[in-house]
Amino acid sequence: MKTIRLVTAALYLLPATAAAHPGHGGSGFLDGLLHPLLGADHLAAVIAVGLLAAHLPPRTQPLPVAVFLGSSLAGALAALGGSVAPGGETMIAASVLLLGVLLALLASTPRALAVALAGVLPLCGWFHGQAHVAAATVASSGYIGGFLAGTALLHLLGYRAGTAAGRHGMRWPLWAGASVGAFGVFLLAGL
Helix, strand or coil: CHHHHHHHHHHHCCCCCHHHCCCCCCCCHHHHHHHHHHCHHHHHHHHHHHHHHHCCCHHHCHHHHHHHHHHHHHHHHHHHCCCCCCCHHHHHHHHHHHHHHHHHHCCCCCHHHHHHHHHHHHHHHHHHHHHHHHHCCCCCHHHHHHHHHHHHHHHHHHHHHHHHHHCCCCCHHHHHHHHHHHHHHHHHHCC
16 A cells, blocks of 8 residues: 555656656657656556456456557557547546546446446557657657557556555555546646
């Protein structure tokens, strides 16, 4: 629980917009890998997906991660083809808020309903994938592979934190979700 509080406090000290972080070079794998790791908005959303997965029944745990990664790839490919939806920064901040709400709902909502609510993950992943490519000066297959690898690592980090926190009680999704959601509000207010 201390770890979740420390991460939340650190996130509030980071810049409020996605464009305020490095990793936008887009020339290769390393730039792609750094992009989700260094942006507070991407970091919060992607870790929240891992936390969400950790609280689901074992057979459904891979679903949020697979859906988010797949829709991120689809959004990135669409952006690579020149199709970038307007309002990406707002949608990313809103996705942080939405993922926080979903995570908080896990504390009191039946797990089957939480899986149904996770239908919003494709939209969240889509905008994150679009933002990664739209922010790159030169997007390549290496760059896309890098940001997918970075995203997967953050999903794993969130999952590990969620399973560790789960050993200490079942109310952690409420606190983690409230923290992520509050950070989403902070991001929206900064736009």
